[in-house]
Amino acid sequence: MSIQNTLVPRLRAGVSVTSRSAEYLRAQTETIFVPKRIETPALSNDGQEPTLRLGFVGTFPPTKCGIATFTASLSTAMADSDQVGIVSCVEAANVLDHPDGVVAEWVRDDPASLEETAKVLNTYDVAVIQHEFGIFGGADGEDVLALVDRLEVPFILVLHTVLPNPSPNQRRILEELSQKAAILVAQSAVARDRLLEVHDVAPERVVVIQHGAPANLGPQKPPSATRRPIILTWGLIGPGKGIEHAIDAVAQLADLDPLPQYVIMGQTHPKVVEHSGEAYRESLFARVDALGADKLVTFKDGYRDTAGILAEVQEADIILLPYLSREQVVSGVLVEAIASGKPVVSTAFPHAVELLAEGSGIVVPHEDPDAFAAGLRTLLTDPDAAQAAAETARRQAPTLFWENVGAEYVRIAAQVAVPKRGVSL
Numbered sequence: 001m002s003i004q005n006t007l008v009p010r011l012r013a014g015v016s017v018t019s020r021s022a023e024y025l026r027a028q029t030e031t032i033f034v035p036k037r038i039e040t041p042a043l044s045n046d047g048q049e050p051t052l053r054l055g056f057v058g059t060f061p062p063t064k065c066g067i068a069t070f071t072a073s074l075s076t077a078m079a080d081s082d083q084v085g086i087v088s089c090v091e092a093a094n095v096l097d098h099p100d101g102v103v104a105e106w107v108r109d110d111p112a113s114l115e116e117t118a119k120v121l122n123t124y125d126v127a128v129i130q131h132e133f134g135i136f137g138g139a140d141g142e143d144v145l146a147l148v149d150r151l152e153v154p155f156i157l158v159l160h161t162v163l164p165n166p167s168p169n170q171r172r173i174l175e176e177l178s179q180k181a182a183i184l185v186a187q188s189a190v191a192r193d194r195l196l197e198v199h200d201v202a203p204e205r206v207v208v209i210q211h212g213a214p215a216n217l218g219p220q221k222p223p224s225a226t227r228r229p230i231i232l233t234w235g236l237i238g239p240g241k242g243i244e245h246a247i248d249a250v251a252q253l254a255d256l257d258p259l260p261q262y263v264i265m266g267q268t269h270p271k272v273v274e275h276s277g278e279a280y281r282e283s284l285f286a287r288v289d290a291l292g293a294d295k296l297v298t299f300k301d302g303y304r305d306t307a308g309i310l311a312e313v314q315e316a317d318i319i320l321l322p323y324l325s326r327e328q329v330v331s332g333v334l335v336e337a338i339a340s341g342k343p344v345v346s347t348a349f350p351h352a353v354e355l356l357a358e359g360s361g362i363v364v365p366h367e368d369p370d371a372f373a374a375g376l377r378t379l380l381t382d383p384d385a386a387q388a389a390a391e392t393a394r395r396q397a398p399t400l401f402w403e404n405v406g407a408e409y410v411r412i413a414a415q416v417a418v419p420k421r422g423v424s425l
Contacts, residue, residue: 052413053083055121057106057147058130060088062096064236064270064303066332067130067160073212074128074158075101077406078413085124087117089135106147108137118150125417127155128409131177133170140170144177154182154416156409162191164198164327175199182416185409187211190350191329207412211332212405213339214306217397218314220341220390223383224258231262231376232316234309235333236269239280242322242347242367244287249322249372251291253380260380262320265300265312313340317386318379319361321346326366328352339400343389345375360393 058071075084085103090096093107104120107113121127129144137143148155157177163170178184178201185207186192192208195201221227233246243264250262268281281299288297304312313319319337321344328349335355337344344361346352356363362378364371379386398404 051083052126052410052417053085053124054078054413055085055087055103055124055127055153056130057087057117057121057127058089059135060086060102061099063088063090064267066236067132067135069306070160070211070332071130073214073402074406074409077212077402078410085120087120109143110137114143114146115150118147121147122150122152124153126182126413127151127153128158128413129155129181130158130160131174132160133173140167140173142169142173145173148177148180155180156183156185156412156416157181158185159187159191159195160330162186162194162198162329164194166198171199175201178202178205181205183207183412185209185412187330188351188354190354194329194350209405209408209412210400211330211335212402213332213336213400214310215397215401215403216310216313216336216340217394218341220387220394221317223386226258228258228261229317229380230315231260231318231320232265232312233263233320233322234265234312236272237264237266237281238269238272240324242324243284245367245369246320246322246372247284247287247291247293247297248369249376250296251293252369252373253376254293254296256377256380259295260376262297263300263312263316264297265304265309267301267303309336310340313337313342316342318342318376319344319346320372320376321352322372323347323349324366325349335400338393339397341390341394341397343379343386343393345372345379355396358392358396360389360396362389 056071056075059065059068060071061068071086075086078084084101086101087104087106088096088098088102089108090105091108093105093110093113104117105113106117131144133141135141166174178199184195184201184205186195187210189208192206195206196203231250233241233243235241237243246262250260253260264284268278272280285299288294313336319342321331321334323346326349329351331349331351334344334346334352338355338360344352344356346356346361346363347366348363352361353363362375364375379389
């Protein structure tokens with residue numbers, strides 16, 4: 001016999017259900033798991049409990065998108081104690097040069113590929129499916145339903161999008177998935193709240209595990225009277241990023257000494273290039289010129305790998321997220337900023353309101369350059385305010401490190417794998 005956890009929703013005594021702090025999120029996620037005694041599975045030859053075999057489904061590098069990066073990072077974090085294989089969602093077969101670990105490709109709108117994907121996943125103990133409506137074939141990605149109907153193993157559904165106003169078909173897809181999934185993972189408390197408000201989903205089957213990020217805490221930079229402070233925005237560039245408003249804001253800081261440097265880093269999103277070329281980026285160049293802000297704004301174009309991004313984030317003093325979305329409940333960039341111990345100035349999208357509530361940043365109204373400028377000015381001219389925000393971010397950071405996030409997924413996977421292994425509860 002051994003003590004393991006079972007999935008029972010319960011909060012620690014004294015924790016407010018209305019709290020939105022990082023500490024609350026950690027408390028909520030941990031206490032969803034309550035000890036229960038189960039029979040110990042047969043030990044492997046080395047005396048250890050058998051390793052879980054986990055089959056991941058999602059986009060995967062070299063595909064350049066947030067979910068691909070997430071799949072790679074989470075599977076790597078879980079691979080420390082488990083065996084993992086990746087089914088990569090692709091547009092066409094045998095085009096991408098995948099790294100090791102990809103055991104199959106699921107080609108969009110290819111029935112034979114769907115059958116092969118299910119066959120491969122059924123060799124694992126648990127499937128971990130990344131869900132976003134745009135990465136699977138069929139209307140609103142409904143082909144994922146055909147996949148889960150063919151699974152003989154339990155699956156965890158990781159929600160990357162929770163829409164406030166889903167279409168009837170999107171609602172149908174997500175609710176059918178929720179009925180078949182062993183566990184649904186929401187990546188923020190606001191995502192879980194929205195899921196339960198909008199969809200007919202059993203609350204006890206939805207857990208909160210924050211989006212992870214690499215541990216990237218470097219030494220804190222002391223204030224300097226000569227070094228130019230760096231404000232950084234990064235990620236795939238497109239109209240929804242709101243960078244035009246950020247440029248307008250930074251242009252108002254030309255009176256500061258030393259002069260801040262606003263770095264806009266990243267390539268244009270491939271789908272934006274496909275539909276409108278580099279028109280958005282060129283409009284940003286024109287805006288900088290029109291404002292005479294060329295000494296304040298620097299563009300660093302092109303793709304950077306994770307190590308390159310983390311190095312740039314280390315050098316930054318403030319992270320600026322001017323996003324236009326008012327509905328975003330998960331932001332990997334926001335999590336990476338806090339996991340790097342950096343103060344943040346962000347528009348008031350739901351995930352930012354949640355994570356910055358403890359004081360690791362400043363939340364400002366959308367599309368309001370004056371508010372952006374005021375928030376930036378505060379952190380650039382008040383060393384105490386900047387230090388307090390950075391120290392708060394550094395306290396929050398460990399809860400977001402991939403190794404800790406991966407450990408939470410391992411615990412869930414161990415639970416849902418129990419029936420397949422023939423362990424009686």
